[in-house]
Amino acid sequence: MLIKGETGDWEVVIGLEVHAQVISNAKLFSGAATAFGADPNTQVALLDAGLPGMLPVINRYCVEQAVRTGLGLKAQINLHSVFDRKNYFYADLPLGYQISQYTQPIVGKGSIVLDLPDGSSRTVGITRLHLEMDAGKSLHDQHPSKTYVDLNRAGVALMEIVSEPDMRSPEEAAAYLRKLRAILRYLGTCDGNMEEGSMRCDVNVSVRRPGGPFGTRTETKNVNSIRYVMMAIEYETNRQIEILESGGTIDQETRLFDTVKFTTRSMRSKEEAHDYRYFPDPDLLPLVLDQAWVDEIRSTLPELPDEKKARFMEQYKLSAYDAGVLVAEKASADYYEAVAKGRDPKIASNWVTGELFGALNRLGKSIEESPVSAADLGGLLDLLADNTISGRIAKDVFAAMLETGKSAAVIVEEQGLRQVTDTGAIEAAIDGVLAANADKVAEFRSGKDKLFGFFVGQVMKQTQGKANPALVNEILQAKLKG
């Protein structure tokens, strides 16, 4: 995507660093719990509080989760990796350093395929994934002169997932985050909940002349929704172009996204902290993995979004777009497959992505909270398929299902919506309409073909929409000709 500037075209270059909280019971290096929302400082081991004499012992399951994620990102798994200390001082980091991985991460290069809104795909490189411990949480708004610190999060395992600077628009960055989140959720390695902070994003943005060398980048820290990521990119792009076009230069710096003004601003105080003086953590030996163990994890990987999408296109003959929409969440894909089973897959897809998703969107509900179960939606499609109801009536029945939670069959019976397929009844209705509109019949017969729709409409009105449309067409054609 090119951006028109005063002095010519510009291109934005985006790389993302995502911190994804690992799903595990206990922390990365201690036996304290990780559950969200506990009372402050109740899930803290002495190690997490940075008390002397404590040693870190790595949680094997967190390692497994990182390996599983690496495999899901089609990435290289490093059988030998090293933990380093990243040194800095902050009130919510009691150890004075974060145990992280620097030069030898557990996962190396991989890739993610983006599904773009126009149905096309694009591959973005993953540079690396490493394991590290989270910091505690600071609350600045509880007291006029104090910051309150809760260490429940301190020591929880994070995966830092770094992309290559391969994205070129806010939309691609959004697609990347959505896809990464989907993969993590399919794998069960991170819940991807940005509001609760279990997935956080640092956004690296620079601009350049199309095809030219990379410009100086800025890093906007801790952006906590996909919408904010897009806004931060938009703002940074315009800010940088404006500076460059007026003859200035970009400072390589850390910035903060302002969620009130939707702008970014410099975080000067963080600059010096960039000197992290990494060194291998003397408390931890290198992490050495067994290839057989990695292969074992690989053999338990679930079907991931890309494979599922390909299978949906192949097995159900869905378009790339529809398949992409359905596999975005595993629960949606499962729902669709339950509806499609033994039914027309295309019609099932239209109903799930159209009526159902539209309704869930309006109601602000997730697929898991859908008032209409997959089995009930399937029941509605069966009534449609065997001509018990017409397509138009089906939409009304669906609306009633959403409202009442009743099955389609019950609603059709209760409200008498059964389609009229009795040709005698339809003929009678048509005869009535033709007799009442003799003038229009004459017009039609003298060549005004467009009136056909009018007659159909009248017949449907007569029958409260219950007449089988195909029969109406057929009989009407015959009668008008005659």
Next chain:
Amino acid sequence: MSIDKATVAKIAHLARIKVPEDEQERLAGELNQILHWVEQLAEVDTEGVEPMTSVAAQTLRQREDVVTEGDIRDQVLANAPDRAAGFFAVPKVVE
């Protein structure tokens, strides 16, 4: 590699250690001696020798993913100079 007074001041600040200016020169000299000693080790030919990560032949100890610790808030907060409502309370740090 050589360390000057300014480097001493910088790393002291990064480590949050207060080093009076009149001691910086002396510390630079000491640190340079340490570096010089470490540099002598580089003279040993280590071609083909695996880096030694521990003096004992052992591998990284691992734990199961089981909650075994926590629920000791009073102990965790016991040495805190100030606390409130179960939180550590520290002088305000704001960006």
